[in-house]
Amino acid sequence: MDDKPVAYRASLLHFTDDPAWNDNAFQWHEDGLLIVRGGRVQAAGDYHQLVSDLVPHAKVIDCRGKLIVPGFIDTHIHYPQTDIIASPSSGLLPWLDDHTFPGERAFADPAHAAKVATFFLDELLRCGTTTAMVYCTVHPESAHAFFEESDARNLRMIAGKALMDRNCPSYLRDTAEGGILESERLLKKWHGHRRQMYAITPRFAASSTDTQLRLAGELAQAHPDVFVQTHVAENRDEVAWIKELFPDARSYLDVYDRVGLMRPRAMYAHCIWLDDHDRKRMADTRSAAAICPTSNLFLGSGLFDFASADAARMPLTLATDVGGGTSFSMLRTMNELYKVARMGGVHLPAMRMFYLATLGGARGLQLEGTIGNFASGAEADFIVLDPHSTPLLTRRTAQAGSLEELLFAFAMLGDDRAVAAAYAAGCLVHARDAASLTKSEAPGNH
Template identity: 55%
Template structure:
């Protein structure tokens, strides 16, 4: 059978590694007139159009996007799909915000039909915003995970999700038990992990809502299924940190609670990481755990500033997270804009290339998926996004004054949003949203 072949012609940009803030880094690969060749949903080659057009197989379809930029699909390393309907909720910091808005919203996900409706909308929003892979919180209800994975499987997406574990310090209607959480999670792992492009994440919400017994059962799941993920929150808010200290007085730090329960390892992703010390960061590096940097959420809830340079210096893997619904946008261009502002407030710099790295290849490394996604190396899954330089009158006018690729990309990140996404492709097929 003849291979299904498509070639996409546009400006093309991807990264081979961390460019730091070097605007001329050899890790940056860019073709003003480029061609991305896809065969059977995987990258066959990428390079200058004038060279590759001469090598195309007979009958290969060529799709052109003039004055547009193709980048790898963007990766969201921390997001809550059940929180869509309470995004942009006014006036609270973390703990009160959970009680006032989050828990009542999540109660509805015991209804599979409601969960399915939200999952469909959520995944459509991700794709409309150019996000092709995400690490996703469900709710305590197994129905929430089944609904999410059913829709993700239908769309052939590379997604990771899990059922929340909570057995204390939350409304009774959202509580499970250590044993029930373990059994529900085990059933979901057996059903979904490794099915198509789907993976499971053991998901204790955060240390305050799980007893030591439940955290131990989460660790047991990770031992029994060593290739699943662990997804939780850590050190987002100073009041939260103090609460954890009172609940776990035997632990050296908030992060140490997870380490003591054997939850830190490769494929463990911890959201926020705002109030950690150097020993915590060394522990994350040593265990291969990753931090999800959630700038929009951190600004919205007034939680603190994440220091990208410090985590990188200490060897911690980093991905970008929208953290909807505390975050206020699914769009990774808008989250990159917030990341730049957070870094400025921290006294640092974040180039557009480094922001793109965080939203693509660095996110793939954080999820240990960089052998499959994150750039256009041969053999990787062909998930990618087409960015439109003319998406708004302001962007179009601003880019007339841009003299370099970095100028153009930086302006697009600062000013762009969902209107800047011309198309999202999943394994070489255009997604409908």
């Protein structure tokens, strides 16, 4: 990796806290400079204050007229569901049976898994997502294929093999002990390998026996720096089914809690049908919720309760949940997030939506300081957003009288076209128009 500093001049925004609780939660430099060296952030601030810190003849990429923010962090997404996105169904459980499970069968083939992983990561980067928490299938081959492709691009990704030893087709079924042993082998190979990280992944409580969940909890306790990901309280029919399967559990969430799967670095998708006791347990254990608005609307699962979650101070993050979710774009996901909140009587400022998609995701994953903002020494994962990417966005942002209005326009009107470029560890990994990114300037000339 080239150790020479490279600087990017643009409007610069990142967060230092949750805007819901802190009025000074962000840093915005209208004429900003982001200095990257050795794949990490060296400095971020006002152009005229930092330009003198550059060594003579350092390269400055001129992105004026655009907005640089940290790369988006998608905390819940299924790469094997790429090809079944937008599949019609009457609800979550039929959708799994009719589309998801049959589609995942092919991932026993490493060549197929690698082909889908390549497209999946291309699509994430095109939409400005530089980190994701990813579900693979039950097949170890699917996890190896994903990590190999991610590692080749030097992306910061988290993924895990699904654990399923019941209530699924026989062709997707592992065993309680065998699934855990396969997970342990995968985490020993991939967790901490360069920028790859592993997640212990019981698909959802209905698809794992008590024994498998208990063994997953033991594995999680033995490896506290490894992640946990699963689903909880997504759909009322699912919640009722869990009650039948686990009659002694206080709630759906308690099924996981009693086996030791609630802890820092645990990510719970959906969290719609929780009660106040559950929300307090989420906060007390620092387990994070992945809010999945497009998926919840598409499958008719319900509306996330922002007011109750905030009252409990639950750690919150944002996720697309492809393929139940209908877009890889975190900007389009913000659009649906805002509407879900409004239906519950809550107004979400754009500032908070961008926080949830960046530093909020990093905090939920216990990765603050590594990704999610431009703190000195953080990995240089960032994206360049173009307010002139579509005629309508151009027209609307021209009328924006504040940073909040600009961000809100991106959230309501933006999509993958708004992402001019994405960088991972300081390297360009996506460019909408490569020619527009090659203009450089010598420091001190303006």
